[in-house]
Amino acid sequence: MNDQEYMLQQVKAVLAIDSPSGFTKNAVDYLVKEYKALGYEPQVTRKGGVLVQLSAGDGSMPGDGILQEAHLDTLGGMVCGVKANGRLRLTALGGMNPNNAEAENVRIYTREGKVYTGVCQLTDASVHVNGDYSKTERSWDTMEVLLDEMVFSEAEVHALGIENGDIVCFDPRTTVTESGYIKSRFLDDKLSVAILLGYARALKESGKTTRRAVWQHITVFEEVGHGGSASVPEGVGEAISVDMGCVGEGLACKEHQVSICAKDSGGPYHYEVVSGLVTAAKAAGVDYAVDVYPHYGSDVEATLRAGADLRHGLIGAGVYASHGYERSHVKGMMATFALLNAYIETV
Incomplete structure (x- = not known):
């Protein structure tokens, strides 16, 4: 099974498990089993999220680990x-x-x-x-x-x-068309959860290590504002929220691209992180857009508001009709996956 097939399998699986904020245990149990099947040792946080270390790093960048965040809870x-x-x-x-x-x-x-x-x-x-x-x-x-x-x-x-x-x-009403469109409620943010699982699987199968230590946190209270406000591992210096990229009038991103957010309603994202994501996308030939979201907040902003001292960024596959019957594309999913691989260097 290739990366695209695996991520599509996983997004269908997690979308099929009801998990609005406060009612996420069944979906969390599924993720724990999947991470263990990939060879990892996930932990369930007291808030009910999933925290897992993918790599301890090569020791060259101590104290500058990276935390990938996505959320499993829905409306x-x-x-x-x-x-x-x-x-x-x-x-x-x-x-x-x-x-x-x-x-x-x-x-x-x-x-x-x-x-x-x-x-x-x-x-x-x-x-x-x-x-x-x-x-x-x-x-x-x-x-x-x-x-x-x-x-x-x-x-x-x-x-x-x-x-x-x-x-x-x-009912999410999930369907994937022959032309590659992914249509469902709650692609925000279960599509990103599938992408993070895809990254975890690809890293394990590559046998490589990353320069920086890498963790993933699948949060369960993002839709009510405090998903990423806790459980930052020691040694993390940067957090990347992987959430839906906004598609709509006045924005550049399309459903087949990965969106890099420069600013949302919570303010600007860390300039060096945004610049690093753009540089990585260009170097890897990833189809991307940079946008400013007018009405948006992310897990990583909750992390900062809780007092974490770290750099922060936000990326995600382009999603149209957010908080409604949403639509994305496998190319947007794969572009987001490719940017994560390009941004987090392996040795």
């Missing part, structure tokens, strides 16, 4: 009320947008381990009945989940074991 919902008619009120986990949630199939996980299906709809969603359907603003106050169960009252829903605080997961 989702939580039950915050049961209506008198048996339908569920939701509160968002992360930036789940109700405009993008409408008419999506969902799974509801109870604390007793039962899983029910349903669909997220506008309240009174029949156009032939609701004359204000098109004019109604989509918000979590106007949306609801209809359970695929014969329930028509609050008591009947509670009898199923569904309560406030239960997790609601949205």
Whole structure:
């Protein structure tokens, strides 16, 4: 299996495991098994993320290790009320947008381990009945989940074991086209998780060592702002967040490229790191773009806000329609993989 095939296999696998912020254990268990199968010794942090050292380095750059960060948690919902008619009120986990949630199939996980299906709809969603359907603003106050169960009252829903605080997961609807487009919810950031697994696999199979020590941290609370705020190993001098690259009006990046972020809503990324990434991309012939993201925050910024003294950067495969039904391309995935290999020197 080549690198591209492996990463596509892994992105499909992790996308198939529901993991909104706060509900990531099943996906973490999968990653731990995969890292062990690759020959590594992953640790599960107290917050629930996965931390693994890929290389101890060759000793030439002590105290200047590099930490690659990507996040496994996704957007989702939580039950915050049961209506008198048996339908569920939701509160968002992360930036789940109700405009993008409408008419999506969902799974509801109870604390007793039962899983029910349903669909997220506008309240009174029949156009032939609701004359204000098109004019109604989509918000979590106007949306609801209809359970695929014969329930028509609050008591009947509670009898199923569904309560406030239960997790609601949205169907990712993953597909890869013959032309190489990867379409799914939650490519942010499970595509990057697959890329980091691909890097870990390729490094192990090469038998080479890196000049700098290398760790990977797969975080599980990025979508709520504090994923990368802890668990920086001793000896790390630089952190690279591998997250989605923004594609949209006014930006240069396309889905078939790797985006190098120079600045986002949290401010500029470390100038020397951004310059080093650009230099590495040029030298390796990687298809890249440099962009400024207007509405964005990354794991590595949470790392800095927590007090870490390190340089920081952000790269990622181009992804269109972020926080909606997202689309990228295998070429963007491979460009990101190639940039990681070019930037982190081996000997």
